Amino acid sequence: MSQPDSQFEFLPQMSAIAREAGTLLMGYFRSRVKIEYKGEADLVTEADRASEKLILERIRKQWPTHDVIGEEGARIETGGDYRWYVDPLDGTTNFAHGFPVFCVSLGLAFHGKRQAAVVYDPTRDELFAAERGLGAVLNGEKLSVSKTPKLQQSLVGTGFPSHKRHKNPNIYFYHQITLRSHGVRRAGSAALDLTSVAAGRLDGFWEFNLNAWDLAAGILIVEEAGGKVTGMHGEPVEITDRDVVATNGLIHAELLHEFDEIFAGRGLEPLPDPREYRK
Ligand code: IPD
Ligand code: CA
Numbered sequence: 001m002s003q004p005d006s007q008f009e010f011l012p013q014m015s016a017i018a019r020e021a022g023t024l025l026m027g028y029f030r031s032r033v034k035i036e037y038k039g040e041a042d043l044v045t046e047a048d049r050a051s052e053k054l055i056l057e058r059i060r061k062q063w064p065t066h067d068v069i070g071e072e073g074a075r076i077e078t079g080g081d082y083r084w085y086v087d088p089l090d091g092t093t094n095f096a097h098g099f100p101v102f103c104v105s106l107g108l109a110f111h112g113k114r115q116a117a118v119v120y121d122p123t124r125d126e127l128f129a130a131e132r133g134l135g136a137v138l139n140g141e142k143l144s145v146s147k148t149p150k151l152q153q154s155l156v157g158t159g160f161p162s163h164k165r166h167k168n169p170n171i172y173f174y175h176q177i178t179l180r181s182h183g184v185r186r187a188g189s190a191a192l193d194l195t196s197v198a199a200g201r202l203d204g205f206w207e208f209n210l211n212a213w214d215l216a217a218g219i220l221i222v223e224e225a226g227g228k229v230t231g232m233h234g235e236p237v238e239i240t241d242r243d244v245v246a247t248n249g250l251i252h253a254e255l256l257h258e259f260d261e262i263f264a265g266r267g268l269e270p271l272p273d274p275r276e277y278r279k
């Protein structure tokens with residue numbers, strides 16, 4: 001096994017690729033693209049494919065031995081040391097409707113361990129980046145998670161999938177956690193939700209059934225900003241795991257406790273009667 005290379009080996013080139021892809025996305029965004037469907041409410045656009053093509057070309061040119069998994073179909077799997085997880089446009093539904101919350105997410109793993117990460121939000125020109133053990137930065141400035149100590153005082157985020165929607169339990173979690181926090185945001189880009197936790201803009205985030213391309217970059221950025229990331233029951237999150245809870249660390253146990261309660265069906269608030277509410 002060869003060793004990962006020295007300090008910030010990957011971030012300069014990764015950042016340049018993410019910025020280039022983000023600039024390309026903005027061109028499509030301004031001209032409003034045609035919506036196509038991968039599933040009933042699973043959208044894709046020409047911009048997703050063009051961004052992935054550009055990213056794949058740049059990775060292949062600079063790191064020809066690296067494997068690449070991209071959401072829009074890139075599959076280079078040779079069993080090499082390094083593997084990229086590419087979401088060329090995270091937040092496609094927002095993008096397709098002209099709602100300016102989306103990003104490019106590039107995660108790099110070394111033998112299955114998250115090694116380097118870049119998430120670029122071209123609408124705000126914000127570039128979040130991290131390398132294992134070296135911290136996380138936003139446009140070059142060090143990032144730290146929030147210090148909010150209690151769930152009750154926190155602002156958290158979540159997301160809902162665009163396929164198998166009726167099978168997803170999250171609406172119950174959304175309801176319960178809304179009642180136990182300052183609020184739950186659904187911004188529409190899992191990678192940006194995670195970088196919001198890293199930047200202390202959210203105190204926590206959870207979602208079920210994400211993919212490695214949604215998570216690989218954002219998880220490392222949260223961890224390197226001092227946050228905590230686990231599965232729904234506190235277990236470590238491997239690179240291909242799909243359910244995730246990411247927090248500032250301080251509200252983690254409380255959030256997991258609430259999830260245990262919801263899974264067990266305890267303490268669920270009943271559906272209010274609108275006549276009661278009007279009184
Ligand atoms: C989606 C976004 C969204 C999340 C969905 C993802 P996409 O990714 O991250 O916030 O709730 O589960 O599929 O399809 O826009 O790349
Ligand atoms: Ca995504």
Ligand code: CA
Nearest residue numbers: 071087089090
């Ligand atoms: Ca995507």
